[in-house]
Amino acid sequence: MRLPAARLEDWLRDYYFTAEIDISSSGVHSYSMAELRAMTGLDHAEIDELVFDDGYSLGTPAVRRHIARRWGDGDPSRVMTTSGSSEAISLVLTALLRPGDEVVVVEPGYHALVAFAAGLGCATRTWRLDRARGWRPSLDELAALVSERTKAIIVNFPQNPTGVSITEAELRRLVAIAESAGPAEAAEEAAGASGAYLLFDAAFADLTYDAPPLPDISTLYERGIGFGTFSKAFGLPGLRFGWCLAPPAVLAECVRIRDYTTLHVSPLVELLALHVLRNADACLEPRMKQARANRDLVREWADAHPDLVSLVTPLGGVTAFPRLHGLADTHAFCDDLFTRRGVLVIPGSCFGAPEHIRLGFGGPAEPLAEGLDRLTGALTEWRRRPPDPAAGGDPAEDGEGHTR
Incomplete structure (x- = not known):
């Protein structure tokens, strides 16, 4: 790489x-530990009882259940907790992509979503947002970009840095475009699945002004993989807590990579994250x-x-x-x-x-x-x-x- x-x-x-x-x-005002404790009811005794054992490869079960219920389809087997969403993105891209794979990226965009695939040796095609259209994405242009060689489409809405977003109807058309792209691969992944992977960075999913949050892509499409984080809407960037929602087979490949790198999320981070999830609103x-x-x-x-x-x-x-x-x-x-x-x-x-x-x-x-x-x-x-x-x-x- x-x-x-x-x-x-x-x-x-x-x-x-x-x-x-x-x-x-790109995030809201950061909370202090005192503010976090006041909002969530976390007391010092619970922190003092924490033992710094190793953690679960996919994350603490209770944390995964809360994420699955709030953003996913309720199935915790499709959840992996990570050190911020950046780790989730890098793990998934490394697990899925190989040199020569064709990947569609969005520009202007965040570097992890634009450049990481190219660093893996992929051939990237750019879905460019046009300032003259108020940065509104053209799904017709995306449809013209994808092909039978497209392995993945990587998007981020609401978008960093422009703040542009899409409607739920446009999201469903985005899914249809992904389904129609890429090779029909055999059943080593999810049974019957075909089309390109649709990787959706939903870091700002809970920060919408004129419409409700979009449903997580993992609930709409078998090859949809959603990423989330506490770094933006939750005001906890220093906690370095994120997650992805993906097919279990993809998460298993992520674990293989993680076994050589971070192994798991800190139990202290997951304890704090669990209290935040219980009091998310x-x-x-x-x-x-x-x-x-x-x-x-x-x-x-x-x-x-x-x-x-x-x-x-x-x-x-x-x-x-x-x-x-x-x-x-x-x-x-x-x-x-x-x-x-x-x-x-x-x-x-x-x-x-x-x-x-x-x-x-x-x-x-x-x-x-x-x-x-x-x-x-x-x-x-x-x-x-x-x-x-x-x-x-x-x-x-x-x-x-x-x-x-």
């Missing part, structure tokens, strides 16, 4: 821990309320500055992906914004869309508002600077011969 640099992680590695104002994150509701209000704040900011930014209102998640007018590449601007104004955002080049930035609105409202004010000031100043071709300007867009 030869993986390219993860540009998003390279950017955050340098800036994340020293930002004065972070409006870059209590954890989700306060952060969802905050996210909804913050989305309105971001929308109002963009509407107030049409000369500086264009924004497609997110349908889910807590990231927006505004275009900054007059910049062909926002990388230098984002670096300057951090260095001189203490504000962290993500340059769109980390997602293959350099004219944009990823803006996170899942945190408290006050630093978000201050960060947006500083961003506005920086953009206004940046556009007044003399031309600098090396900085990635686009004179054709601002009408004044400036590159910013």
